[in-house]
Amino acid sequence: MVQNMLMNLLHIFIFPGLLFVTVIGVLMTGIDRKLVARMQKRVGPPIVQGFYDFFKLMGKESIVPEAANKPAFLAAPIIGYVSLVVMVLFIPMFSFSVYSGTADMIVLIYLLTIPGVALIVGGTASGNPYAGVGASREMVAMIGYELPLILSVLAVCRKVGGSAMTFSLNEIVNWQAANGCALFQWALIPAALAFLLVIPGEVGTQPFDVAEAETEILEGPLIEYSGAPLAMFKLNTALKMFIMPAMFVALFLGGVHTGNVVLDVVLFILLTGLVSFITMTVPHAIAARFKVERLFKFYWTLVAALGLVSLVLVWFGL
Amino acid sequence: MSYIHFPVIAVMGQFLAAFLVAIFGSKSRKASQAITLIASACAFVLVCLLIKPVALDGQIISYWMGNWEPVSGYAIGIGYEMDALGLFFAVLVSFIILMSAIYSLRYLEHDEAVDRYYTLFLMLSGSLLGLVMTGDLFNMFIMIEIMTFSAVGLTAFRNYIPEALEAAMKYLVIGSVGSSMTLAGVALLYAQTHTLNMAQVAAKIGAMQASGGLTPTVVFAFGLMFVGFGIKSFMFPFHTPVADAHPVAPTSFSMVFSTMVIKAGVYGLIRIAYIVFQVMDKSSVQILITAFGCVTMFLGVTMALAQHDFKRLLAFHSISQIGYIITALGLGTALGLTGSLFHVMNHTLFKALLFMCAGAVLHMTGSKNLDELGGLSKKMPHTTICFLIAAFSIAGIPPFNGFASKWMIYQATYEKAVESGNFFYALVTVVAVVVSVLTLASFIKVTMSVFFGQLPEKYKDAKEAPASMLIPMWITAILCLGTGVLYQLVDRTLTAPAVAASLTPANYVDKMMGSGYAASFSVKDAVATAVQHMSYWNPVLWLTLLVIVMLGVFIVILSGDNERGPVLKTKEPVADGKYATFFSGEKYRHSHMGGSDLFWGFKHDMKPYFDFIEEKHSGVLTDYTLWTIVAMAVIVVYTFVFVK
Amino acid sequence: MDATIHSVLSVNYVAAIFLIVLGLYTVVAKTNLIKIILGLSIIDYGINLFIVSTGFNGGTSPQFTLSELFSGQYFVDPVPQALTLTSIVIGACVDAMALALVIAIYKRYKTVDATEIRRLHG
Incomplete structure (x- = not known):
């Protein structure tokens, strides 16, 4: 009993919970920046730059402007961070999973909206009009990418479930272990493409970062943040950079089962890095950055059409 | 006295209290308020005392007025029959009436002739309670009429606002057409079955279905009654009176209107589709109801995104949530009905809370224009928190109650899609999720433009709402959170018995007419499929995880050294200094983002659609009645062709 | 007997349907508020005629004292007559309320044309 609780706490806080996902996320932002710099023929910051930034920001003074609503302003990044950490406990890393429910997919999608909402609430609570504009753009982007996300997830669930219902990530991974990766079912390729295009929109990196458009609206929702809350928001982005490709790997590439758990996890992380490279770096x-109305149109026409094609194909048994 | 008399006492008590207010209230405002509070509290207590026998033990209370029991198998009296479904709605009705009565104590302080308000209010409450407790078709029609009149009167209560009269006129005309259609349906049913008692009609229709199919009269009656109750529940082409009536009615009535008056139509739909006509297993009926619900959902939320007026926006959101409820009940499965009823309860709670917050803002600032308000969270902190709770509930963010019921609805539609193989239901699931995101967007917009942002000069002196308005808000907010976390308890106590009651018309018939009656007419006992639903989602588990992680984060934060400067906030003037709003070097000026300027990208892309629907909602009464009649014709033709 | 009942009732039912459709047309097509209220009333009268007609089966009127009762007595169904009375009262209430509203609207808007009374739109 005590050992069970200790094991649980270990999972929640060390691996794959708080410490692990934070370290991996920050490392991935560092690698991303380095690779982008190299691709643009620059030297770029060192890979551990993310950690330097984090500790520097934690040491700075945090100023809450007069016009801001203090509780919402300070609580927003923490809520986003906490829900992301809870989310990562439910993603199965091939054969290793901490908690699994029977219908986690929908809960995961709902939990995914919480960091976006946290950014918006934090932005609007600042009382700054630029932050308001940034928050509203973030909301438009959220409306944009939720539709294709739902369509592609429904397509995968239907394919895996057959004539039963399944929303469980564990079942999806097990099905892929038995039948081969979902990516190789040709009816699911449009869904995979749609999900790949949703990933950078959700994480908020260029060219989909309409919310934090530095040149247009001065960092948008984060304009009044400084110090520790800003560090938490940067952490949120870092975590999402790990979690979204991890979801893609679990959903579409989940059929790898070498015998060894450690090898599985390492392979999972490597695949996540590869997906992150392709979609974000x-x-x-x-x-260049999208304009906000073109972003919305892009998601609701092209990407949603991909998801819909996949859903129709899967529905009619192909 | 035994609890059999409680339903009738509750209803009659309200009407008696209405009379007393009319007699004694014109001299003293306090007398009318006291009578109203006592009457609402008594009704609530009586209904809650009924929870144990009716819902938990599964009894059905049947009460014949004047003791006119059925004679040789024919019902000759007016019967009141209270089963778990009626009790579910009765609990919600009495709760909201009580909350509204407390809320209106301070809200109406600037109005005169308050005793007339309370008279109409008590008549409304009595008719709502009577509607959900009655077992007689014509009595149901009468109660709906009383409800409509009271609602029209209360809408037009502030008759110094011209728009109130206009809204009341539109509601009266369209509502009257609906009631007339219901009456025509009742007359047709009487012509066919020669009885007005719902249990006996259910038995006869059950026999008809078992022996060969429904006669054209019954099909026509179903179509007409569906239209009638559809108008009362403000489905898609009939939704216009709601949008017009909400901005102009006093808020303590708006919250009752938006929650229970609309639900009366939903209750009627459930009653006729599941119990009286027993047609919910026909796929043509399911597709009809689900299709209307789906369009209602989407249209409601997109119209809401275009509004400038706070309460009109909330009205359109009501329409959208009713779309959810109708979609879920149109599925015909046990899980769908559970999700629908649970969403009825959740919608009641969070919509009442939203309207109370809107009323508080209107009362303290005098404005409900989204483009003008702003930054009120500093002046009205309690209202802000309650509003945020309600906004997260309606958007479906865990762990509030909206999430639980919406998830049930998604699961029900998807299950139906998989089980029936019909692609239409999968599209319904997708539309439902998109509507949920759009609802979230809309409430972010409202929160931004009313509570956060910059405070305009003229609202500098706004104060927090008075305590008698805050108390019902806090009670409802706590219930929103509680029913979200403890939804299994609620389900066991209230929802599951209601679902079981509506899926077994045989019990209903038996209790009213004597046991064995149903079997002699071979009324189908719908098999309630095992509702294996949200056992997956254990909200307590998720909440525990969230709390554990948050504790961990706080430990890390607080263990750092504090000398790097805690979070500071001073009273320096905002134009200058490091606590001012950052304008990147430009001069400070008040440049609050008006509510309608948000979501520009979305509105730009969907401009043809928005222009079309805004033009169609022209505000002209004859346009709205044209839609009503066309929809009525479509529904009647559809039922004739497809429902056998 | 049945044939006469049938022909009598057919006229009734056709007239009732005609009144209802006429009322519905008036509510849609006329823009004067008073005419719209008249249309509502016509719908109600049509339905009342319909309800009364459903009770007719060729018998006598159901009015007699207890001493005149004997088994096998043939009278029309009294329930629809009760329903119709109630419905007439309700129709009168609707008319009264609607006309009161129209008077108040006229005082504020200075017109009873439905196409001009549209401050709540969009």
């Missing part, structure tokens, strides 16, 4: 280096 490369577009970051080569593309």
